[in-house]
Amino acid sequence: MSAAGPASKPATLRLDKLLANLGYGSRREIAGLARAGRIRLDGEALRDADRRIALTPDLPDRMTIDAERLDPPPGVLLLLHKPEGVTCSHKEAGPLIYGLLPARWRRRDPAISTVGRLDKETSGLILLTDDGALLHRIISPKASVPKRYQVSLDRPLRGDEGAIFASGTLMLEGEDRPLLPVAMQVHDATHAAVTLTEGRYHQVRRMFAAIGNHVTALHRDRIGALDLSAALAPGAFRLAGEEDVAAIFAAPGAGPA
Numbered sequence: 001m002s003a004a005g006p007a008s009k010p011a012t013l014r015l016d017k018l019l020a021n022l023g024y025g026s027r028r029e030i031a032g033l034a035r036a037g038r039i040r041l042d043g044e045a046l047r048d049a050d051r052r053i054a055l056t057p058d059l060p061d062r063m064t065i066d067a068e069r070l071d072p073p074p075g076v077l078l079l080l081h082k083p084e085g086v087t088c089s090h091k092e093a094g095p096l097i098y099g100l101l102p103a104r105w106r107r108r109d110p111a112i113s114t115v116g117r118l119d120k121e122t123s124g125l126i127l128l129t130d131d132g133a134l135l136h137r138i139i140s141p142k143a144s145v146p147k148r149y150q151v152s153l154d155r156p157l158r159g160d161e162g163a164i165f166a167s168g169t170l171m172l173e174g175e176d177r178p179l180l181p182v183a184m185q186v187h188d189a190t191h192a193a194v195t196l197t198e199g200r201y202h203q204v205r206r207m208f209a210a211i212g213n214h215v216t217a218l219h220r221d222r223i224g225a226l227d228l229s230a231a232l233a234p235g236a237f238r239l240a241g242e243e244d245v246a247a248i249f250a251a252p253g254a255g256p257a
Helices: 015-021 027-035 103-107 132-139 161-166 203-210 242-248
Strands: 012-014 039-041 052-054 063-065 077-082 122-129 147-153 183-188 191-196 215-223 237-239
Touching (some): 015 052, 122 147, 147 203, 191 203
Antiparallel strands (some): 012 052, 147 191
């Protein structure tokens, strides 16, 4: 076996472009931050905005702006606890999910987008990323990533709902193919959890409507094996790590990681 060749050098990017892409300001504004000595790398002030910076994994640990750690470069995944009343959109009226992020995070290029959507009145775990490949990998029907929802109902359960949902024969109004099987766990007469691998429009609400009941509250608490942490308050978010990404695809039926 031949010896391995030298490791490839990391890509580089001009300082002003790097920080502008991360939403810190225009290139002119970044140049002003540099001249003022407000950008530091390994403790050294970077006063030349066109200096090329090596995009190494440890860069956020080494660079600061106004003594604050650099935001992570592209390739991020966020876990966010979406509150009720917030819309997963960039443009609709009312509170928007992107308004829960720091202002500069909303100016990043590539942009951060939600992985799927939760309707306005549904709360719970939602993922956001600027990694298009990861986004499509999670939502791909081939991945069959399960999502669990906690459901509150207007009327008591009859007792046959679980069998109906698991049958793979339930048709929703206006559609021409039945739902894939959905697992259901009953908590009490008006509360249950359902786990599904599809993501049809308002699916959980329409499932219960199809059998004559009405969902009064809906909360997603799990994607794959990734649970919504109790410590993540409504409206709060955190960066996902490698273990979180693995957990998304770890549940049975979720496909290879």
